[in-house]
Amino acid sequence: MLDKSGWESQLLETGFLGIFLCPLWTLSRLPQHTPPSSIVIWGFRWLIFRIMLGAGLIKIRGDRCWWELTCMDYHYEVLLIISGNLSFLNWLTMVPSIACFDDISLGFLFSSRVKERVVQIQSKEAAKEKLPLGCYIRKVVNISFGLLIAYLSIPVVLNLLNSRQVMNTSFNPLRIVNTYGAFGSITKERTEVILQGTSSMDPNDPTAVWEEFDFKCKPGNLKRRPCFISPYHYRLDWLMWFAAFQTYEQNEWIIHLAGKLLAQEEETLSLMATNPFAGRAPPRWIRGEHFKYKFSQPGGKHASEGKWWIRKRIGPYFPPVNLKGLKKFYEDRNWPYPMRD
Structure with missing residues (x-):
């Protein structure tokens, strides 16, 4: 389980990526000219990669028994005097994992009508119809967003390559790109x-x-x-x-x-x-x-x-x-x- 600062950073980073996933001015399930940006999709993949890598590195480096991280990924809402339920962390980790699946593998979750609508939109995109000005502005924003993520990832990558990696750490005041690990250290017994x-x-x-x-x-x-x-x-x-x-x-x-x-x-x-x-x-x-x-x-x-x-x-x-x-x-x-x- 992440410490408080770790799960707060993970929640913040996931939410920040989610801002750029959907169009700003429409509530349509399938907006015609604003499909999810590939940059944002790769942003989610980069996030889940760091989460999974951190979970693995802590077992390699560890000095606490790793059994509970593989067999006891659990949480229970206790009565007694303890409050709080962090089981949402498991679901929060699943969210960026969805970006690792392609449309075909997730197609069974949607109706035939929705899939037909997607095909129609893709056909129009392939025909290279003239796009509204807002779409070009969105593309510029997405590219700028991607460059920002790449820049903020530099200290994160250097930390992951270091033999003394620091877990659950933010390298920028906005906490947009962070390192994650189940624990800062683990015991051997x-x-x-x-x-x-x-x-x-x-x-x-x-x-x-x-x-x-x-x-x-x-x-x-x-x-x-x-x-x-x-x-x-x-x-x-x-x-x-x-x-x-x-x-x-x-x-x-x-x-x-x-x-x-x-x-x-x-x-x-x-x-x-x-x-x-x-x-x-x-x-x-x-x-x-x-x-x-x-x-x-x-x-x-x-x-x-x-x-x-x-x-x-x-x-x-x-x-x-x-x-x-x-x-x-x-x-x-x-x-x-x-x-x-």
């Missing part, structure tokens, strides 16, 4: 926070049975294969990944999540893949455990057992908590205290 609950009265009892909550897509169950769900985006899973290489003090929302799971709130449970306490009494305690995950090797021992993942416990992420103990924590932050049914 993947760590995960696993939420576990128990019905035991004493969380420190060595015989207590701790059962895991699985999320919809993020690694958890060792035998569950990675999921491909683009262009959707599970926000909660995404945030859990970030929380794993920080502390719970830096991510207080995860304690909020624990409280909602303790209360077995249906809205929160809908964000989870499994609830080990379904049809039973709610858990008395929930804790966070910290693990390091990596893929099993094809043909290896773990893979032969049906395991996609191998994990090693790092230690506790946050200590066992219960609803009674979280009451003051919630009150201090003016959070609504979760109540069990």
Whole structure:
């Protein structure tokens, strides 16, 4: 996912290109004398090229596990205290990709009437009918626009050729031509926070049975294969990944999540893949455990057992908590205290 400045720049550049895609003085679906400029079409292709190249370069250079960029291109609108939904980024990336298809490949999207009208317009263009003055002005504007894009692309190309590329950066104050990358850098190891609950009265009892909550897509169950769900985006899973290489003090929302799971709130449970306490009494305690995950090797021992993942416990992420103990924590932050049914 791009940082804020990255997605703002991508939105701005896509919108700026869109200004020149359609004629200014008509709302006609098929304006007779003003077809989309080839310069603008190539502008969109240049944009998607930089987006895709940046996504690839960050995996080559990376120091964060690339798995979530290929298998977890997702976003989810979370309840809890987190707001915002950036799933539009996936669609925003698809928009310039359309320029990579020719008319024939996209023809099935349009009616026969529309396609016949296009053929008629192209025939008139081929006959080299005299064009209105506005069309020539538009051609001059498009050529000027193309020269501007070419000029602003010079520092971008130099940056891409540099061994120390800078991602998500604008090289001009207008942010018309930028570099993009999913992250500024990525880590080499993947760590995960696993939420576990128990019905035991004493969380420190060595015989207590701790059962895991699985999320919809993020690694958890060792035998569950990675999921491909683009262009959707599970926000909660995404945030859990970030929380794993920080502390719970830096991510207080995860304690909020624990409280909602303790209360077995249906809205929160809908964000989870499994609830080990379904049809039973709610858990008395929930804790966070910290693990390091990596893929099993094809043909290896773990893979032969049906395991996609191998994990090693790092230690506790946050200590066992219960609803009674979280009451003051919630009150201090003016959070609504979760109540069990």
